[in-house]
Amino acid sequence: MEVLKTRDTTFAYRAPNVFAEYFSFGYQNIVFRQEADATWRYLRKLCTTSLFTPSSLKTSANFRQEELYALISTIRSAAIKGGSTFVLKARPMLYETNMNVTSRMLFGKKYFGEGHSYGPEAAEFRIILEQMAEESAKTHIGDFFPLLRGLDLQGTEKNLREKVRPGMEKFFAARISEHKLQHQLDDGIIEHKDFLDFLLSLNAEDSLSDICMMGLLSDLMAGGSDTGTIAVEWALSELIAHPHQFLKVREEIDSVVGQNRLVQESDLPYLSYLNAIIKETMRLHPPFPLLLPHYTPVESHLGGYKVPAGSNIIVNAWAIGRDPHLWSNPEEFNPDRFLGTDMQFVGGKQFQLLAFSAGRRQCPGYPLAAIQVAHTLASLIQAFDWGPPVGQKPEDINMDEDMGLVCYRTVPLEAAVSCRLELVL
Numbered sequence: 001m002e003v004l005k006t007r008d009t010t011f012a013y014r015a016p017n018v019f020a021e022y023f024s025f026g027y028q029n030i031v032f033r034q035e036a037d038a039t040w041r042y043l044r045k046l047c048t049t050s051l052f053t054p055s056s057l058k059t060s061a062n063f064r065q066e067e068l069y070a071l072i073s074t075i076r077s078a079a080i081k082g083g084s085t086f087v088l089k090a091r092p093m094l095y096e097t098n099m100n101v102t103s104r105m106l107f108g109k110k111y112f113g114e115g116h117s118y119g120p121e122a123a124e125f126r127i128i129l130e131q132m133a134e135e136s137a138k139t140h141i142g143d144f145f146p147l148l149r150g151l152d153l154q155g156t157e158k159n160l161r162e163k164v165r166p167g168m169e170k171f172f173a174a175r176i177s178e179h180k181l182q183h184q185l186d187d188g189i190i191e192h193k194d195f196l197d198f199l200l201s202l203n204a205e206d207s208l209s210d211i212c213m214m215g216l217l218s219d220l221m222a223g224g225s226d227t228g229t230i231a232v233e234w235a236l237s238e239l240i241a242h243p244h245q246f247l248k249v250r251e252e253i254d255s256v257v258g259q260n261r262l263v264q265e266s267d268l269p270y271l272s273y274l275n276a277i278i279k280e281t282m283r284l285h286p287p288f289p290l291l292l293p294h295y296t297p298v299e300s301h302l303g304g305y306k307v308p309a310g311s312n313i314i315v316n317a318w319a320i321g322r323d324p325h326l327w328s329n330p331e332e333f334n335p336d337r338f339l340g341t342d343m344q345f346v347g348g349k350q351f352q353l354l355a356f357s358a359g360r361r362q363c364p365g366y367p368l369a370a371i372q373v374a375h376t377l378a379s380l381i382q383a384f385d386w387g388p389p390v391g392q393k394p395e396d397i398n399m400d401e402d403m404g405l406v407c408y409r410t411v412p413l414e415a416a417v418s419c420r421l422e423l424v425l
């Protein structure tokens with residue numbers, strides 16, 4: 001609470017680091033902007049006012065719905081083909097759905113599944129995502145021993161400098177050029193079809209350099225990739241391990257939505273048990289277990305201890321979510337604990353539920369993430385029956401967690417899935 005509230009200003013910095021320098025195009029972004037300064041505020045404002053307001057989220061609802069329909073159709077076909085012994089690996093499909101939503105929001109294009117025709121471009125996009133994920137997971141010796149950075153003992157900086165960043169730059173530059181060309185063809189009239197259109201429509205004094213746009217696009221691509229996938233995969237795992245709660249949320253969805261149509265975003269505020277399940281899942285499995293490291297460039301104090309200048313400050317959201325002083329039976333998956341409480345992910349008075357953090361550096365993507373996670377989970381629960389693979393019991397579901405910046409399941413979820421509703425999508 002001291003880091004994220006009372007001393008928020010002191011600790012709202014980020015440490016410079018090797019990966020960040022290349023990923024952010026020289027700290028021209030939100031996530032790794034070292035200081036919560038005017039540029040950082042402006043970049044956040046561009047996102048919150050153009051992507052995450054209730055009205056812009058309403059405008060983009062149609063393509064989120066299309067991507068969910070595509071996901072459900074793919075699972076349906078696979079389940080029908082696979083028959084009674086069908087086992088689904090949900091993670092790659094969830095990831096692709098999230099990335100399609102993000103890339104459509106940013107560039108107006110999707111790069112996974114059916115319905116795209118961007119062969120080499122899609123391949124480039126996927127390579128970038130893979131490289132970003134791989135590099136972000138590495139520990140760079142130069143971050144801890146700056147004198148050794150120049151030696152690049154792991155060869156990682158060479159990879160970032162010569163492969164990763166040029167690949168990202170080439171991909172983003174091509175998207176920027178094609179958008180600019182389209183605007184010329186449209187006689188300078190810019191229709192706001194996607195976020196890049198919006199950025200290019202800013203007037204001269206508010207406009208961003210191409211490099212800064214690239215930094216911002218990297219942020220949003222990274223923000224929209226793993227986190228939502230992790231949240232839904234853990235929620236499905238917990239529900240398969242707890243069939244009673246699964247039936248309870250299914251009954252809620254049936255009573256609010258019925259069985260003749262699929263759940264829509266406008267139904268979500270009426271699904272309180274679903275929301276409790278999402279809170280309970282992220283209490284136990286926050287996608288960023290240690291948030292992102294905060295930093296102080298000056299000497300400071302925390303909890304009565306001296307904090308030297310140049311220290312990273314790690315907030316352990318995972319441990320706070322399981323602290324027996326804050327939660328009764330903390331290891332138990334019990335969504336009911338949230339019913340009738342006003343505990344929220346953001347904007348609440350409590351600092352117990354920290355999956356999206358709090359204070360200045362709080363996740364700006366929360367309004368989108370909240371809808372995307374809840375809508376995906378509700379649709380999957382409504383459209384399919386989920387259980388452990390044949391021969392396994394709910395209590396056999398492996399709940400081991402990966403160690404890393406983000407916390408995936410160690411073993412990707414495998415579930416027996418069968419179609420439940422006859423839906424026309």
Ligand code: HEM
Pocket residue numbers: 030031032219220221223224227228231286287288291292293294354355356357358360361362363364365366368369373
């Ligand atoms: C389940 C989904 C998500 C979770 C759990 C999540 C969580 C977080 C967390 C813990 C942080 C670090 C906060 C801190 O340093 O104290 C963060 C930062 C951030 N997130 Fe998210 N996030 C999610 C989805 C998204 C989405 C969909 C976007 C945008 C498309 C996004 C964009 C960002 C950005 C730009 C930051 C950097 C904020 C800053 O440094 O000022 N996130 N997020």
